[in-house]
Amino acid sequence: MSKTPPERRARRSRGPRSGGGEPPLTRQAIVAAGVRLTAARGLSGWTSRDLASEVDCWPTAIAHRIGSRHEVELAIVDAILRGVQLPSEELPWRPWFKQLLSRLRPVLVAHP
Secondary structure, eight states, rough: OSSOOOOHHHHSSSSOGGGGGGOOOHHHHHHHHHHHHHHOTTSSSSOOHHHHHHHOHHHHHHHHOSSSSHHHHHHHHHHHHTTTTTOTTTSOHHHHHHHHHHHHHHHHHHHH
């Protein structure tokens, strides 16, 4: 899961990531880890601690960068749905919705 070896994680103390030569924690890294966890376990199948472990940080760091669990989930769902291409605006409404739903299904099945 986490890219940091367990022995390094155990030795890491609180403080800035840059002090240990690690890249800073970003919103994008947190959301990408959340997307991976959601694909593997479903949106309700992981905890904030699981997400924090995935990006090798404290859960409060996630709350500081994104917000509450609800806001984290919204950011993850938004990132997942951005991968769906919208149908052409020139289609009549019924074919437009049919195309949209057929494009949504594989994405939602992959991220329960």
